[in-house]
Amino acid sequence: xxxxxxxxxxxxxxxxxxxxxxxxxxxxxxxxxxxxxxxxxxxxxxxxxxxxxxxxxxxxxxxxxxxxxxxxxxxxxxxxxxxxxxxxxxxxxxxxxxxxxxxxxxxxxxxxxxxxxxxxxxxxxxxxxxxxxxxxxxxxxxxxxxxxxxxxxxxxxxxxxxxxxxxxxxxxxxxxxxxxxxxxxxxxxxxxxxxxxxxxxxxxxxxxxxxxxxxxxxxxxxxxxxxxxxxxxxxxxxxxxxxxxxxxxxxxxxxxxxxxxxxxxxxxxxxxxxxxxxxxxxxxxxxxxxxxxxxxxxxxxxxxxxxxxxxxxxxxxxxxxxxxxxxxxxxxxxxxxxxxxxxxxxxxxxxxxxxxxxxxxxxxxxxxxxxxxxxxxxxxxxxxxxxxxxxxxxxxxxxxxxxxxxxxxxxxxxxxxxxxxxxxxxxxxxxxxxxxxxxxxxxxxxxxxxxxxxxxxxxxxxxxxxxxxxxxxxxxxxxxxxxxxxxxxxxx
Numbered sequence: 001x002x003x004x005x006x007x008x009x010x011x012x013x014x015x016x017x018x019x020x021x022x023x024x025x026x027x028x029x030x031x032x033x034x035x036x037x038x039x040x041x042x043x044x045x046x047x048x049x050x051x052x053x054x055x056x057x058x059x060x061x062x063x064x065x066x067x068x069x070x071x072x073x074x075x076x077x078x079x080x081x082x083x084x085x086x087x088x089x090x091x092x093x094x095x096x097x098x099x100x101x102x103x104x105x106x107x108x109x110x111x112x113x114x115x116x117x118x119x120x121x122x123x124x125x126x127x128x129x130x131x132x133x134x135x136x137x138x139x140x141x142x143x144x145x146x147x148x149x150x151x152x153x154x155x156x157x158x159x160x161x162x163x164x165x166x167x168x169x170x171x172x173x174x175x176x177x178x179x180x181x182x183x184x185x186x187x188x189x190x191x192x193x194x195x196x197x198x199x200x201x202x203x204x205x206x207x208x209x210x211x212x213x214x215x216x217x218x219x220x221x222x223x224x225x226x227x228x229x230x231x232x233x234x235x236x237x238x239x240x241x242x243x244x245x246x247x248x249x250x251x252x253x254x255x256x257x258x259x260x261x262x263x264x265x266x267x268x269x270x271x272x273x274x275x276x277x278x279x280x281x282x283x284x285x286x287x288x289x290x291x292x293x294x295x296x297x298x299x300x301x302x303x304x305x306x307x308x309x310x311x312x313x314x315x316x317x318x319x320x321x322x323x324x325x326x327x328x329x330x331x332x333x334x335x336x337x338x339x340x341x342x343x344x345x346x347x348x349x350x351x352x353x354x355x356x357x358x359x360x361x362x363x364x365x366x367x368x369x370x371x372x373x374x375x376x377x378x379x380x381x382x383x384x385x386x387x388x389x390x391x392x393x394x395x396x397x398x399x400x401x402x403x404x405x406x407x408x409x410x411x412x413x414x415x416x417x418x419x420x421x422x423x424x425x426x427x428x429x430x431x432x433x434x435x436x437x438x439x440x441x442x443x444x445x446x447x448x449x450x451x452x453x454x455x456x457x458x459x460x461x462x463x464x465x466x467x468x469x470x471x472x473x474x475x476x477x478x479x480x481x482x483x484x485x486x487x488x489x490x491x492x
Contacts, residue, residue: 003042006220020159024162036065069217113155114153225334258382261389261412266419270447283321288321322343378410398419417430
């Protein structure tokens with residue numbers, strides 16, 4: 001075990017003992033934190049642990065540990081280049097300094113290991129040995145000598161490398177039993193992003209690809225790449241009500257567990273309110289829900305929902321509903337997927353709302369294949385039997401409305417919300433243009449949102465061209481909702 005939970009998940013249990021591993025990454029990518037956690041787990045299990053530093057001081061290592069509220073007691077810390085060796089008494093001119101210093105350094109490492117007899121060893125960092133070796137051949141020979149020495153001593157070794165060598169130098173990759181690469185990426189806006197990749201791991205089957213991680217108080221938080229095929233559970237496929245009979249009729253038979261619904265439309269048309277109403281129906285059934293809020297402030301959502309007779313606060317207070325305010329500039333795709341997994345697997349939520357996809361996708365423009373990651377997330381939620389509600393904002397108010405992204409092909413159900421004008425008033429409509437689970441209603445119904453909540457009227461047949469944004473009035477037959485009240489065949 002490496003001691004870093006997410007990394008052990010990626011490695012499907014951890015690393016093979018008594019082998020030499022390379023952990024490479026640029027400065028600041030988290031190598032030292034990972035290595036210290038590796039030694040601490042060994043110490044806690046009763047294994048002797050040794051940290052040999054060629055670059056940092058012992059005080060610097062202790063400062064790193066203190067920042068994580070760790071104690072390094074029980075771990076041998078050793079500086080290979082003590083301060084007194086920089087004095088003129090240690091200078092010589094008969095041989096090239098590198099020939100002497102490299103040999104002395106390697107011998108010092110061997111003597112130290114023989115003296116302390118550790119089970120876990122960290123060597124930090126190989127860039128110093130590389131500089132002392134001066135050439136690739138001498139460097140490779142010394143690393144091979146250390147590898148065989150550690151193997152005879154039955155040590156599990158992490159060698160840290162800050163990748164200051166020539167680009168593409170794979171000398172260590174061929175020697176090490178396994179290679180873990182850490183990366184730190186800078187974005188144009190927001191905090192830096194970190195990710196890791198298992199480059200090789202002999203004799204082990206691991207999860208390949210990049211896995212996002214963050215450095216938190218307590219160590220590295222690794223978010224293994226979501227693979228939907230690895231997560232499945234049995235669930236009922238009986239449709240559940242949205243809480244609005246007319247909306248259930250539009251959908252054919254309500255919402256089906258294991259499917260997702262996309263609510264698309266311009267700003268202010270009622271996408272969030274409709275999603276909240278569907279979520280409240282689940283909460284009233286005793287189910288749990290998770291709401292991931294990207295666009296709106298949490299306080300605004302609570303106030304607005306309460307004003308529409310959909311008070312969410314009691315559900316939040318009881319723990320039945322979790323609303324997580326997301327700062328998109330600080331979030332990575334892997335971290336978001338991990339948050340959703342925790343809500344589903346640990347908190348047992350049955351409904352997940354993502355509000356909105358625009359903010360989520362725009363927050364990470366530099367992340368390639370983001371839509372594919374969203375596809376994997378939706379596939380995961382489907383296999384868990386979760387009802388997913390996604391909100392997608394479109395540009396414009398009427399006419400030709402456009403979206404920055406098109407993910408309708410990912411959705412099992414697509415609800416389209418539109419504005420139209422009637423009797424000198426701006427009105428709203430709702431329709432279902434796609435569903436994969438039932439024979440849905442093809443009509444367009446009026447949508448009304450006021451202090452009494454949501455009302456959905458009968459199918460609108462006196463207008464044509466509503467979805468185009470240029471409706472044409474044909475006749476009046478009383479099918480529109482009254483302007484002054486919601487009496488009659490109106491459901492709340």
